[in-house]
Amino acid sequence: MKTELLIIGAGAAGIAAATAAWDAGCRDIVLADRRERPGGILPQCLHEGFGHAQYGRELTGPEYAQQIAQKLNQTGVRLVLGTEVLAVYGNKSAVLSDRSGLTQLHFERLILASGCREKSIGSLPVVGTRPAGIFTAGQAQEMINLHGQDLGKEILILGSGDLGFIMARQFAQSGKHVIALVEKEAHYGGMARNYHRCVEPYKIPILYHTTVAEIHGSGRITGVTLRHLDGGGEEEIPCDTLITALGLLPERDLVRGLGEPEWLFFAGNCHRVHDLVDSAVSEAERIGRAAAE
Numbered sequence: 001m002k003t004e005l006l007i008i009g010a011g012a013a014g015i016a017a018a019t020a021a022w023d024a025g026c027r028d029i030v031l032a033d034r035r036e037r038p039g040g041i042l043p044q045c046l047h048e049g050f051g052h053a054q055y056g057r058e059l060t061g062p063e064y065a066q067q068i069a070q071k072l073n074q075t076g077v078r079l080v081l082g083t084e085v086l087a088v089y090g091n092k093s094a095v096l097s098d099r100s101g102l103t104q105l106h107f108e109r110l111i112l113a114s115g116c117r118e119k120s121i122g123s124l125p126v127v128g129t130r131p132a133g134i135f136t137a138g139q140a141q142e143m144i145n146l147h148g149q150d151l152g153k154e155i156l157i158l159g160s161g162d163l164g165f166i167m168a169r170q171f172a173q174s175g176k177h178v179i180a181l182v183e184k185e186a187h188y189g190g191m192a193r194n195y196h197r198c199v200e201p202y203k204i205p206i207l208y209h210t211t212v213a214e215i216h217g218s219g220r221i222t223g224v225t226l227r228h229l230d231g232g233g234e235e236e237i238p239c240d241t242l243i244t245a246l247g248l249l250p251e252r253d254l255v256r257g258l259g260e261p262e263w264l265f266f267a268g269n270c271h272r273v274h275d276l277v278d279s280a281v282s283e284a285e286r287i288g289r290a291a292a293e
């Protein structure tokens with residue numbers, strides 16, 4: 001099989017790049033995503049705060065996804081869902097896997113729009129067991145918002161970036177006890193607007209200069225040891241759920257080792273992590289036009 005332009009990832013960036021490439025005259029585009037629906041992480045972000053620059057008002061993640069999907073639907077881009085790209089080779093070919101098996105696809109240009117992955121608890125020097133009840137913020141968001149699961153009652157959040165803030169508010173709004181956000185620095189990591197919307201109104205404490213040193217529990221987490229990095233010693237805090245919001249890493253494994261060939265482009269969070277979707281989209285539109293030209 002052949003295509004002019006292959007785009008890996010149908011999140012906000014991949015959709016925007018595909019639409020812009022089509023509008024710039026490219027008429028043979030395959031947009032592949034391993035998930036069964038387009039939009040990437042947007043459908044799980046039920047809070048408002050998306051699209052202020054692009055649409056002049058604040059949308060939820062699903063509403064934003066719908067807006068960009070509508071534009072995509074007006075093009076002839078071939079959207080293939082439930083399709084994982086397993087490998088990309090220097091001879092401009094990729095191996096795609098779906099329910100019918102493996103396909104080799106040859107392309108002229110490739111846009112990688114594969115998003116980012118979350119750092120897990122394993123990225124920190126935390127001792128102790130790894131029982132149930134420890135989730136990254138994105139996993140927790142997906143399990144609650146898309147699968148209706150109830151994760152726990154006594155919640156501790158490690159990391160005070162935007163993801164940590166948004167999950168803190170969601171737990172507080174659903175009647176859970178958010179014990180604290182734990183932050184090793186002297187200031188929170190998220191945007192001030194999210195602090196004022198998500199943390200302040202719910203009086204959720206942020207423990208600065210503090211980290212999780214040890215995890216307790218065998219079947220299920222029962223608590224953690226907090227270490228106060230400013231010389232304040234250690235204390236044990238009981239909890240049944242630990243959410244890690246430790247930051248995001250661009251997901252570029254597929255093209256590692258390929259160097260910088262002129263046919264390869266990056267868009268969205270796999271290029272650099274965008275706090276705002278509007279920024280990911282406007283950059284991806286530029287990349288889509290460049291790839292088409």
Ligand SMILES: Cc1cc2nc3c(=O)[nH]c(=O)nc-3n(C[C@H](O)[C@H](O)[C@H](O)COP(=O)(O)OP(=O)(O)OC[C@H]3O[C@@H](n4cnc5c(N)ncnc54)[C@H](O)[C@@H]3O)c2cc1C
Pocket residue numbers: 008009010011012013014032033034035039040041042045048049050051083084085086113114115116138141163166251254267268269270273274275276277278280
């Ligand atoms: C919890 C959270 C809250 C946010 N809140 C806001 C907010 O309030 N306001 C705002 O403006 N922005 C917000 N953002 C930021 C914004 O949502 C992101 O910057 C943007 O959606 C990233 O889009 P993307 O397309 O780069 O990545 P993603 O949405 O992650 O899409 C990447 C896609 O690539 C697919 N993929 C990856 N590898 C492969 C492969 N090998 N084969 C096939 N498919 C693959 C994945 O399945 C995924 O669908 C938030 C982000 C998060 C995580």
